[in-house]
Amino acid sequence: MNKPSSTQDALQYVxxxxxxxxxxxxxxxxxxxxMLSGEALDDPNLTNIIHDIALLNSLDVRLVVVYGSRPQxxxxxxxxxxxxxxxxxxxITDSDTLSCVIEAAGVLRAELEALFSMGxxxxxxxxxxxxxxxxxFVTAKPAGVVDGVDLGHTGEPRRVDHKAINQQLDxxxxxxxxxxxxxxxxxxFNLSVEEVATRTAIALKADKLILFGSEDGxxxxxxxxxxxxxxxxxxxxxxQYLSRIxxxxxxxxxxxxxxxxxxxxxxxxxPRCHLISYQQxxxxxxxxxxxxxxxxxxxxxxYEQIRQASIDDVGGILELIAPLESQGVLVRRSxxxxxxxxxxxxxxxxxxxxxxxxxxxxxxxxxxxxLACVAIDNQYRxxxxxxxxxxxxxxxxHELGLKSLFVLTTRTAHWFVERGFKPAPLDxxxxxxxxxxxxxxxxxxxxxxx
Numbered sequence: 527m528n529k530p531s532s533t534q535d536a537l538q539y540v541x542x543x544x545x546x547x548x549x550x551x552x553x554x555x556x557x558x559x560x561m562l563s564g565e566a567l568d569d570p571n572l573t574n575i576i577h578d579i580a581l582l583n584s585l586d587v588r589l590v591v592v593y594g595s596r597p598q599x600x601x602x603x604x605x606x607x608x609x610x611x612x613x614x615x616x617x618i619t620d621s622d623t624l625s626c627v628i629e630a631a632g633v634l635r636a637e638l639e640a641l642f643s644m645g646x647x648x649x650x651x652x653x654x655x656x657x658x659x660x661x662x663f664v665t666a667k668p669a670g671v672v673d674g675v676d677l678g679h680t681g682e683p684r685r686v687d688h689k690a691i692n693q694q695l696d697x698x699x700x701x702x703x704x705x706x707x708x709x710x711x712x713x714x715f716n717l718s719v720e721e722v723a724t725r726t727a728i729a730l731k732a733d734k735l736i737l738f739g740s741e742d743g744x745x746x747x748x749x750x751x752x753x754x755x756x757x758x759x760x761x762x763x764x765x766q767y768l769s770r771i772x773x774x775x776x777x778x779x780x781x782x783x784x785x786x787x788x789x790x791x792x793x794x795x796x797p798r799c800h801l802i803s804y805q806q807x808x809x810x811x812x813x814x815x816x817x818x819x820x821x822x823x824x825x826x827x828x829y830e831q832i833r834q835a836s837i838d839d840v841g842g843i844l845e846l847i848a849p850l851e852s853q854g855v856l857v858r859r860s861x862x863x864x865x866x867x868x869x870x871x872x873x874x875x876x877x878x879x880x881x882x883x884x885x886x887x888x889x890x891x892x893x894x895x896x897l898a899c900v901a902i903d904n905q906y907r908x909x910x911x912x913x914x915x916x917x918x919x920x921x922x923x924h925e926l927g928l929k930s931l932f933v934l935t936t937r938t939a940h941w942f943v944e945r946g947f948k949p950a951p952l953d954x955x956x957x958x959x960x961x962x963x964x965x966x967x968x969x970x971x972x973x974x975x976x
Contacts, residue, residue, distance in 0.1 A: 546815040548878075550585055553814060556733040557588040557695065561723035561787070563780070564595040566738045566804035567634055575738070576641045578810045579700070580656055588695040592703045592726055593638065594719030595630040602626035614672060619679040619716040627679075627716045631704040635660055638702060658700045663687045664722060666707025666715040681707050681715025683722055686729035720787040728794040735791045736813070737784045738804040743822030744785070755824045760789045788824035799824040817877060818905070830911075832918045835871035835883070840864050842880035843871065847901045855937045856899060857967070871899070872918045874911050881906045884915045886922055886931075889956040893929040895919075896959060900933075916945060923976055930976055932959075934969035947972035 560579065566572065583589055599617075603610055603626050611618040619627060642656045666681040684707070694701050705722055707715045720737075727735040744752045744763070764785050788799035802809040802821035812820035823829075835843065843864060850856040859867075867885065874882030881903040887896040897919055902911050923931060932955065933942055943949075950973040952963060963969075 542816075545817070549815045553582070554586045555588065557590070557730050558582070558734045558736060559590045559592060559723055559727040559730065559732045560736045560738070560810075561719060562591060562593045562738050562804065563719060564593070564597045564599070564630075564634070565740060565780075567593060567595075567637075568597055569804050571805055571807055573641065574807045575804060575810060576638075576644075578808065580642065581811070582814075583656055583698070583700055586698075590691060590695070590701045590703060590726060590730065590732075591638070592705075592719060592723040593634060594705045595627070595634055596719075598630035598634060599623075599626050602630055613675045613677065616669065616672075616677060616680055616718070617716060618675065618677050621679070624679040624714065624716060628706065628714060631706050635702060635704060642700065656700060657698070658702050659694050660702040660704070661690070662708045663691055663701070663703055664707045664717070664726070666709055666717055668709075668713075668715065679713070679715055681709075681717050683707055683717060683725040684709075686726050688729040688731075691726075691730060718783075720783050724787045724791045724794075727791050727796045727799075732796055733798070735788065735796050735799040736810070737787060737799065737801050739780050739784050739801055740803065740805060741781065741801075742803040742806055742809065742820060743801050744781070752822050753818055754828065754830070755822050756828065757789045757792045757824060757826050760785045760824050764789070785824070792824055792826050797825070798829075817879065830874065830876040830881075832914055833873055833875060835868050835873050837865060837868055839871070839873060839880060840868060843873070843883050846880055846883060846903060847899060849904070850901050853937075856901065857964075859899070872915060872922065874902070874906075874915060876906070882911050882915055884919050886919050888923070888926050888928060889958065890926065890928075892956040893927060894956055895923045895926070895928045895931050897931050897933045900938075912941070913945070920976060928976060930973055932971060932973045934963075934967075934971060936967060936969050939970050939972065942972050942974075945974070947974040 562575070566575070579589060579591065600610060603623065606622070606626065608622050608626065617623070639658055642658045663686060664683055665685040665687070667684045669677040669680045669682050671677070691701050703722060703726060705717045705719045707717045707722070709715065723735060723737070726732075742751060744755055746752055764782050784801050788801060791799050800813050800819070800821055800823050802813050806820065809820045840861060844861060847856055847859070851858045870885040870887055872884050872886070873880050883899060883901050884897060885899040887898060889895065897916075900912065900915065920931065931947075932950070933947060935942060950971045952960060952971055954973060955963065955971060
């Protein structure tokens with residue numbers, strides 16, 4: 527009785543594995559900086575995160591793990607009756623507080639090294655041989671006196687020894703970096719884990735900065751997860767948040783810190799930053815090995831683009847339109863026909879995968895164009911991609927001097943009507959198109975003036 531279910535599960539796994547293979551190849555030998563806050567290290571899901579990091583290591587991803595210790599420091603301060611003092615969301619680190627910071631960072635380092643050493647036969651890390659290393663990779667300087675308040679041993683990253691870190695990464699070691707920084711005079715400073723992670727990613731010219739938070743990413747006003755966020759939007763969201771709170775030192779949120787870190791890294795040429803949840807099992811793998819991910823990716827420019835098609839896109843277009851052709855929504859096109867007409871097509875490309883297309887066939891003598899083969903991957907409908915395609919086609923029609931567009935459709939008339947197309951008689955078609963009209967399909971005709 528269980529066999530069908532088992533077979534279905536196996537097929538789902540095979541399908542996922544096939545679709546993840548491009549990402550496996552793309553991530554190999556790339557450098558990722560992962561930031562784990564102290565809250566993440568306290569979460570029950572930490573062991574699963576370690577397993578997933580170990581998997582990335584086995585796939586030849588170069589990994590730097592930057593970890594923080596805010597809650598662990600707080601626990602030690604409370605145990606010793608040392609008051610917590612903050613100024614502009616920064617901890618004032620006196621000598622007594624510094625001892626708690628050093629102790630928390632050291633204990634966490636040992637615990638992380640122990641987790642990466644696991645190799646039990648009943649765990650995902652069975653057979654793994656993971657080496658981790660740590661050291662004085664971050665040179666720091668004192669934050670100094672801010673608005674008349676001496677921050678003591680609170681510091682700022684001054685330099686990250688990227689050469690030394692890369693030497694360890696070349697040996698396939700995972701590099702652990704704490705929130706401690708060291709000065710040339712032998713002083714120890716308490717640093718912001720977000721700043722350390724950001725500066726490390728920038729110094730290494732990392733391919734990704736991955737920030738683990740309590741939330742699964744950034745949500746819009748309707749509560750929907752934003753899979754992609756531009757840097758300018760991220761910075762605006764941080765500014766809007768800070769302007770709404772009365773006491774920044776008491777309410778500077780985790781989300782604001784992570785967004786600021788992601789924006790800073792992207793502005794210094796880290797291509798992609800990811801905000802994912804440390805509470806969600808498998809969030810790291812889902813973010814890296816599925817097309818839509820599990821969290822929010824912050825980038826300088828959208829990685830979803832509208833562009834003209836080339837001959838190399840024929841296979842992707844055929845794969846996209848095949849389901850709609852089988853349903854009778856689109857007229858079937860052979861590979862040979864598509865190759866001959868490829869310059870007519872405009873595409874929506876997402877992370878090097880074609881998820882939308884449309885074609886423009888101009889009738890120059892009539893100053894009219896046919897909008898044809900409009901298709902959006904079923905997984906990406908509802909995101910205004912069809913509207914962006916239509917805008918691109920209309921812009922191209924303007925360049926050709928066309929005065930109107932027409933479309934023949936059997937199933938999606940309402941979509942075109944909502945975008946300004948109006949029903950028209952068959953006689954309004956250009957003579958050449960009218961002669962080729964397929965009466966068996968009985969498509970409806972719609973025109974839109976440009």
